[in-house]
Amino acid sequence: MSALDRIRVLRVIARMNVGGPAWQASVLTRGLDPERYETRLVVGTTEEDEADFLELRDPDLPVTVVPGLGRSPGPLGDLRALLALVREVRDYRPDVVHTHTAKAGALGRVAALVGRVPIRVHTFHGHVLHGYFGAVGSALVRLVERVLAFVTTAFVVVGERVSGELVEAGIGRMDDHVVIPPGVAEPEPVDQMEARRHLGLPVDRPVVLFVGRLTVIKRVDRLLEAFERVLARAPRAVLAIAGEGDLADDVRRWAAPMGESVRLLGWQAEIATLYAAADLVVISSDNEGMPVTLIEAAMAGVPGVTTDVGSASEVVVHGVTGLVVAADSEALGEALAELVVDEGRRASMGTAAAERARERFGVRRLVRDHEDLYRRLLGA
Structure with missing residues (x-):
């Protein structure tokens, strides 16, 4: 032509x-x-x-x-x-x-x-x-x-x-x-320990990852409230927040009482490194389309926990590739804690998520x- x-x-x-x-x-x-x-x-x-x-x-x-x-x-x-x-x-x-x-x-x-x-x-x-x-x-x-x-x-x-x-x-x-x-593209394989060292995250603790803009609609305030519930059941858990936005200063202030349990990473160019470092990925929003973060995570074999907004539930199959919950901090915290403390279930969900992502996304x-x-x- x-x-x-x-x-x-x-x-x-x-x-x-x-x-x-x-x-x-x-x-x-x-x-x-x-x-x-x-x-x-x-x-x-x-x-x-x-x-x-x-x-x-x-x-x-x-x-x-x-x-x-x-x-x-x-x-x-x-x-x-x-x-x-x-x-x-x-x-x-x-x-x-x-x-x-x-x-x-x-x-x-x-x-x-x-x-x-x-x-x-x-x-x-x-x-x-x-x-x-x-x-x-x-x-x-x-x-x-x-x-x-x-x-x-x-x-x-x-x-x-x-x-x-x-x-x-x-x-x-x-x-x-x-x-x-x-x-999305399939990520290059990255060793989890190397990824965590690169990002300054602990190598021997479960890591929950949030990737996104720090803005009102993403409800990072809800996520931090939920993570307080996670720490009550799993005190060694770490929440890594990768992003910036107009609420960045507020997020730092809200996260301060949890100390080293919440790590603020800013924006990261190496997406594969972020997902390699994570055990779980979380969406806490009030409104979404179909979150690419959940798709990228699934492609990397990382299960997701998400509020039931937009078409998020068309990426995360509840109980199979992750958990889909009501848009409130209690439900979100319980779902995160449920998977943080169950490494075997996380692994099986991650495998299912990767298979489904390769087929559909x-x-x-x-x-x-x-x-x-x-x-x-x-x-x-």
């Missing part, structure tokens, strides 16, 4: 902060068949309290930066970003505009409509319909998304439960939704699903 015949995909994401959306944008930008696809990735800038995926994980990824496309909305910045996206559309002349994250989804789809792009796809890696903006803000978000649904050819949604929540909120119809779970499957979607939408 000649360069003129290749399908052009303009991918737009608000910012490449460390997390699932950035990882998938990177994988899809690099992974689509170059004989059939040409891709341009347009991004905004990260905030000061965020870890930059491009710096930590993929510094050579080619991107086009659009000022004003980042997280914080504002009329003038949003207008400049929209006009820049319209110019990108007219310059690149894509067959598909595929947007990721809420702000990029709004501006990118409008730019695609103005530029008469035939196929407009938006990925919901989760949603911000509740838990982020308060009652009035959430209502406004729902209204905007309902309007944008009329100019969207298809929605990619990371999980069945998230898709159902969106349809229930009036955002698209089930026929418009295509469920494509995230995909690989990178090649993620790329293939998107290639199939683009061809179907274009009638190719």
